[in-house]
Amino acid sequence: MDIALIQNETGLGFDIARNGADLLTDQGLRTAVIYSLFTDRRAADDDILPDGTNDRRGHWGDAYLKDEGDSEGSRLWLLSREKEIVDVLNRAKEYAEEALAWLIDDGIATSVQVTTQWVRRGLLGLHVVITLREGAPFSDNFNYPLEAA
Numbered sequence: 001m002d003i004a005l006i007q008n009e010t011g012l013g014f015d016i017a018r019n020g021a022d023l024l025t026d027q028g029l030r031t032a033v034i035y036s037l038f039t040d041r042r043a044a045d046d047d048i049l050p051d052g053t054n055d056r057r058g059h060w061g062d063a064y065l066k067d068e069g070d071s072e073g074s075r076l077w078l079l080s081r082e083k084e085i086v087d088v089l090n091r092a093k094e095y096a097e098e099a100l101a102w103l104i105d106d107g108i109a110t111s112v113q114v115t116t117q118w119v120r121r122g123l124l125g126l127h128v129v130i131t132l133r134e135g136a137p138f139s140d141n142f143n144y145p146l147e148a149a
Contacts, residue, residue: 002031012123012145014038029103029138033128036099037142039073050081074099079124080147089116089124092144096126103130122146 004017004026014034017024026032042058043049049056059072075095082088096114103109111131119125123143130138 002026002035005031005034012143029108029130029132030140032103033100033130033138033140034142036072036102037074037076037096037126037128037144040077041071041073041075041099043075043078047075047078050078070102076124076144079144082146084118084121084146089118092116092124092126096128100128100130107133109133119143 002025004024005014006017007013008015017026039059040057042062043056047056057077062071075098076092078095079088079092082091093114093116096116097112100112100114103112109130109132113129113131115127117125117127123145126142126144128138128140128142132138
């Protein structure tokens with residue numbers, strides 16, 4: 001059970017779901033998927049950083065993960081200054097599936113599939129389908145804004 005996240009009014013970010021002063025919870029996977037896709041994973045040593053700095057980012061929670069070498073979040077942030085070409089859609093698919101692979105590793109899911117598309121200029125669309133070991137499949141769409149468009 002997680003604190004539920006909902007898409008904000010712009011549709012480009014997320015807020016904590018509330019009912020008055022109470023925080024709402026998420027019994028499903030949506031919040032975990034949002035967290036996995038929209039938290040910055042540390043860039044690999046051979047990744048080209050989009051802002052020209054040496055900041056490889058990463059999530060502070062990585063320091064507390066159980067297994068050495070595990071990493072949370074996605075590398076979608078590396079695409080922030082890219083052109084809208086097919087290669088970028090392919091990398092976005094790879095990065096999103098990498099971010100969600102923990103669901104398979106932890107035995108929650110048997111497969112994760114992501115399809116990508118350009119929703120509009122500067123907006124990457126991710127369609128996520130997760131086949132769970134138990135229960136109905138999870139399917140949802142998310143938009144990831146890019147800066148360079």
